Amino acid sequence: xxxxxxxxxxxxxxxxxxxxxxxxxxxxxxxxxxxxxxxxxxxxxxxxxxxxxxxxxxxxxxxxxxxxxxxxxxxxxxxxxxxxxxxxxxxxxxxxxxxxxxxxxxxxxxxxxxxxxxxxxxxxxxxxxxxxxxxxxxxxxxxxxxxxxxxxxxxxxxxxxxxxxxxxxxxxxxxxxxxxxxxxxxxxxxxxxxxxxxxxxxxxxxxxxxxxxxxxxxxxxxxxxxxxxxxxxxxxxxxxxxxxxxxxxxxxxxxxxxxxxxxxxxxxxxxxxxxxx
Numbered sequence: 591x592x593x594x595x596x597x598x599x600x601x602x603x604x605x606x607x608x609x610x611x612x613x614x615x616x617x618x619x620x621x622x623x624x625x626x627x628x629x630x631x632x633x634x635x636x637x638x639x640x641x642x643x644x645x646x647x648x649x650x651x652x653x654x655x656x657x658x659x660x661x662x663x664x665x666x667x668x669x670x671x672x673x674x675x676x677x678x679x680x681x682x683x684x685x686x687x688x689x690x691x692x693x694x695x696x697x698x699x700x701x702x703x704x705x706x707x708x709x710x711x712x713x714x715x716x717x718x719x720x721x722x723x724x725x726x727x728x729x730x731x732x733x734x735x736x737x738x739x740x741x742x743x744x745x746x747x748x749x750x751x752x753x754x755x756x757x758x759x760x761x762x763x764x765x766x767x768x769x770x771x772x773x774x775x776x777x778x779x780x781x782x783x784x785x786x787x788x789x790x791x792x793x794x795x796x797x798x799x800x801x802x803x804x805x806x807x808x809x810x811x812x813x814x815x816x817x818x819x820x821x822x823x824x825x826x827x828x829x830x831x832x833x834x835x836x837x838x839x840x841x842x843x844x845x846x847x848x849x850x851x852x853x854x855x856x857x858x859x860x861x862x863x864x865x866x867x
Contacts, residue, residue, distance in 0.1 A: 612689070612725035616735045619692040620725060624685060625651065627678050638674040641698025642690055643667060643742075645710070645718050648823040649686020650775035652679040652768075660707045661768040663775050664715060664819040665812070667708040667745060671698060674706075682776050687823070689722055697742065705747035712815065712854045714744045716862070719822055723866045766790055767804045770797065774813055779840030783809065818854045821847065825859070826866040832859055 609623030627633060632654065650663040654677040655670060662668055670676060680686075710718070721737040769790045778786065786809070787794040801809050817839045824835055836847040851859045 612722065613731070613734065615731060615738050617694045618697065618738070620734075620738070621690040621692070622687075622722060622726070623690050624687050625649070625678075625680075626684065627680065628684050629679060630681050632677045632679045635675045635677050638670040638672055638676060640672060641693040641695065642670050643693060643745075644670075645689045645691070647687045647689065647719065647722070647826075648820065649684075650682055650772065651684075651686055652681065653677070655706045658706065659768075661771055662707075663771060663816065664823075665710055665815065666748070667710055669698075669701065669706055669708070671703075681772060689718065691738070700742070701745075701747055707748050708745045709748045711744075712818070714741065715819055716822070716855055716865075717741050717744065719826055720865050723826060763800045763804055766792060766797065767801055770801060770809070771812070774816055779813065779817055814850050815854060817841070818851055821851065821859065822862065822866065825863045830863075835859075 608626050609621055612620035612622050632652070644662075645667050646662055646664045648664065650661070653660050653662055653668060654675075655668065656675050660666065660668060717737065718741055721734065721741060724737065725734055770786060773781070773786060773789055778789075781789075783794045783798060787797040790797065792800075798809060801812070805812060807815075820839050821835050824838075829835060832847060833844045836842075836844045839847075841847040841850065848858050851857075851862065855862060
């Protein structure tokens with residue numbers, strides 16, 4: 591893959607993040623990055639200079655894009671455009687990892703102007719991680735281009751279809767869901783519904799109902815999805831022991847981990863591990 595321009599051989603210079611270039615693909619640049627912005631609360635605003643798609647792989651944070659707040663974890667991609675005002679907060683601490691794709695103008699405009707975040711399903715997440723591993727190994731530009739093209743096609747804007755009649759109610763419900771996702775991102779993998787509801791000052795029934803209405807999935811489905819993605823991130827970083835990963839992310843044992851991974855990805859962890867190396 592070509593890395594001829596100065597930006598490509600240099601370290602990632604986006605806002606926020608530092609890291610290395612994965613290469614040129616069909617006029618776009620891919621960067622393997624780790625966020626370096628610190629601060630539990632929102633920092634000063636920055637302004638975007640490019641069409642940039644950010645695909646998280648681990649960690650979680652809050653971002654305001656032109657005043658619109660989005661909770662970002664490995665289930666959410668964000669798209670920013672030149673001139674967008676960005677503010678970032680890390681209530682759980684910094685260090686999240688992500689892939690940044692610098693799009694050309696044509697690819698950046700393939701989605702509606704109002705689109706700034708996208709839900710990432712299980713297949714798209716695995717596709718993204720395989721692309722990163724292939725680029726790290728030095729795959730050819732044609733293969734990487736096909737993988738990236740498929741990845742971009744799979745991204746559909748999160749239109750926020752959930753909408754009570756009162757806007758204030760919708761805001762409150764989305765805040766409740768974001769607070770719950772933050773708890774789960776903070777390692778509460780084994781917390782029950784009652785404990786989670788108490789943490790966000792809601793009844794268990796209300797939390798369960800609102801979470802499903804806003805996200806389209808149950809709390810259990812979402813928690814397992816996030817646990818699987820945490821496992822994938824560790825496998826990609828070189829962890830080999832599935833028993834260790836099962837204990838780390840709250841699975842009953844290695845067999846339980848294998849069943850959940852297979853349910854979400856259609857293949858066992860051992861097969862996934864070979865795809866990510």
